[in-house]
Amino acid sequence: MKYVEFGSTGEKVSEMCLGTMMFGQRCDEAEADRILGAAIERGVNSIDTAPMYGDGHTEEILGRIIKGKRDQLFIGTKVHKGIDSQSILESIDESLARMRTDYVDLYMIHWPIEGMRPREIMEALNGVVTQGKARYVGCCNYPAWLFAHSNAIAERNGWPPLVCNQVAYNVIERGIEIELLPQAVAEEVAITAYRPLASGVLAGKYEAGRHPPTDSRAPADTRILTWLAQHGDSMERFNQYAAERGVHPAQLAVTWVRHSPGITSPIVGASSLSQLETSVGAFEFDLSDVEYDTITHMFETEVKEEGLQRFPDKIFNFPRLRRNLNLTSSE
């Protein structure tokens, strides 16, 4: 397992972050314990959780199974309830109690919501850090302007900045390539990518035009059915390509996410030990640029912005500029 810089923090974390959303939902505590143990054995030290997973049950499980291992882990959790100052200050205490720890390494806002107040939020996050309950703060699902706006407020007030943006990224969902990934490269923002397998669609378990297996997340997640309808043929080609390369589709999908220099860590979720053991193999090989392009073109999911197709060869092609990781030089 490779260790990578966690944004601008100076911390090194394992390239793989273990997602715990299925702990207590699609796997029981004993299996969660085995998954965590196997991940640690493979060098994983970064763990993602949230109070809303299993309505607190996932954090409780984590609290029991990290016993004796807490100090070797980099644990991130999120704010429950609203995102006003009171919720931010209360939610951390509840998470710490459930996880039986005095601090988390990373405390994140889970979702932006309409009417949110960035100044109040950054001040409350500062309070959590000052009290020693979180070492760093971050967010999930923020657009680039809100991330920059929040950090400008933090800087003006001497408060800790957001160091991480946790966002969905996989070969089907590619919106973060516009703005967020270039921002991450320029500002050393840690980007942790959730849903690297598109909730399992890229894990080789589904067949286009067939009913999904009942023992999967599909019956409870309409997004999976939508993606299967929209991208079923691409998915079949992708599965075939993985078979030709002698790797599991789940490994190929996670490695595709790892390929971007803007990504810090894919967050790998597993419902069983055997899934974890398969997915962790994604960190043992890299894609060539040709392989990366081949997979990308199978899906044709590039987010199209206005102007992109009308003037594809113009120098001042603003959509192209907006997603260009080399637009500015540090020299």
Ligand SMILES: NC(=O)c1ccc[n+]([C@@H]2O[C@H](COP(=O)([O-])OP(=O)(O)OC[C@H]3O[C@@H](n4cnc5c(N)ncnc54)[C@H](OP(=O)(O)O)[C@@H]3O)[C@@H](O)[C@H]2O)c1
């Ligand atoms: N911040 C946010 O808003 C947010 C949102 C969502 C998730 N997250 C975080 O990101 C993590 C990952 O999200 P995700 O679970 O949606 O990611 P994902 O990797 O896209 O999907 C994981 C699912 O894929 C299937 N799978 C995984 N490995 C497999 C394998 N080797 N073979 C066959 N199937 C396999 C399993 O589905 P089955 O259970 O159907 O077998 C598993 O539950 C979560 O645990 C959570 O920590 C954060």
